[in-house]
Amino acid sequence: MQKRPLVGVIACRREVEGHPAHMVTDKYLSALRAYGLEPVILPVWRDSDADVASALLDRLDGLMLTGSYTNVLPSRYHAARAPENTRDDLDRDHAAMLWVPLALERRLPLLGICRGFQEFNVALGGTLHQAVQRVPGLMDHREPEGSKAQQYAPSHEVEIRSGGRLASLYGECRKGLKARVNSLHQQGIDRLAEGLFVEAVAPDGLVEAVSLPEAPGFTLAVQWHPEWEPGNNALYDAIFRGFARACQPQ
Numbered sequence: 121m122q123k124r125p126l127v128g129v130i131a132c133r134r135e136v137e138g139h140p141a142h143m144v145t146d147k148y149l150s151a152l153r154a155y156g157l158e159p160v161i162l163p164v165w166r167d168s169d170a171d172v173a174s175a176l177l178d179r180l181d182g183l184m185l186t187g188s189y190t191n192v193l194p195s196r197y198h199a200a201r202a203p204e205n206t207r208d209d210l211d212r213d214h215a216a217m218l219w220v221p222l223a224l225e226r227r228l229p230l231l232g233i234c235r236g237f238q239e240f241n242v243a244l245g246g247t248l249h250q251a252v253q254r255v256p257g258l259m260d261h262r263e264p265e266g267s268k269a270q271q272y273a274p275s276h277e278v279e280i281r282s283g284g285r286l287a288s289l290y291g292e293c294r295k296g297l298k299a300r301v302n303s304l305h306q307q308g309i310d311r312l313a314e315g316l317f318v319e320a321v322a323p324d325g326l327v328e329a330v331s332l333p334e335a336p337g338f339t340l341a342v343q344w345h346p347e348w349e350p351g352n353n354a355l356y357d358a359i360f361r362g363f364a365r366a367c368q369p370q
C-alpha cells in the first residue's frame with residue numbers, strides 16, 4: 121500500500137483542562153486526510169533550535185501553518201502592540217519563524233492559512249496591520265456573529281492575480297478570476313515581504329494570498345480558511361489538490 125505523504129501541522133500552545141497543551145483543531149487535519157495526506161501535529165517550544173528543527177523537517181513531505189486566535193508578537197516586525205492585540209503564542213511564533221526558512225531551503229511544500237499566512241510574511245521580513253478595521257480604506261475582515269457555519273461561510277470576493285500559482289491551480293480559463301472566500305481575521309499584511317508575489321487581493325486592496333516564486337518548492341499562503349469544507353468550494357478544493365500534488369514524492 122502506498123504510503124501517504126506526511127504533512128507537519130504546526131500546533132498552538134493552549135491550556136486544556138488546566139494543562140499546557142499543543143493543539144490543532146480537527147478541520148485542518150481532516151482536510152489533509154481527505155486529500156490523501158497524513159497529518160502529524162508538530163509541538164511548538166520557544167527554545168527549539170535549528171538543528172532539531174532541520175532534522176524534523178527532513179522527515180516531512182509538507183508543512184502546514186494553520187490559523188489561530190493568537191497573533192504574531194508585534195516585536196517580531198518591530199511594531200508596538202496595538203490595544204486590540206491581546207493574545208500571544210510565543211512558542212508558536214518561535215517555531216514558525218524557525219521553520220519557514222528551513223522549509224524553503226528544503227523545497228518542502230508549504231501551505232499557510234490565516235495566522236500561517238501572516239507568519240509567512242513576517243518570517244520573510246514583512247509587517248502586519250494589527251487591527252485592519254481601523255485602517256482607513258480597509259474593510260472589517262473579522263468574522264460575523266453566528267454559528268461556525270455562518271462565520272466560515274464565504275463573505276467577500278477576492279481577485280486572483282493572473283500568472284500566479286493560485287491562478288494556475290484554480291484555472292486561468294475562469295473568467296475574471298474572482299472567487300468568494302471566508303474572512304475571520306483582525307490582522308493582515310501591511311508591508312509585503314520582499315520577493316512575495318501577490319496571488320489575490322480583497323475588494324479594499326488588502327493582500328489575501330501570496331506565494332514565493334523564487335522558492336524551489338510549492339509555496340502558497342492564504343488569509344482565508346480553505347480547510348473549511350473544501351469539497352464544497354472549487355477554490356478551496358483547488359488549493360488542497362495542488363498542495364497534495366506537491367507533497368507527493370517527486
Ligand SMILES: N[C@@H](CCC(=O)NCCCC(=O)O)C(=O)O
Nearest residue numbers: 187188189190234235305306307
Ligand atoms: N489571529 C489572527 C489570525 C486569525 C486566524 O487565524 N483565525 C483562525 C481562527 C481559528 C481557526 O479557524 O483556526 C488575526 O486575527 O488576524
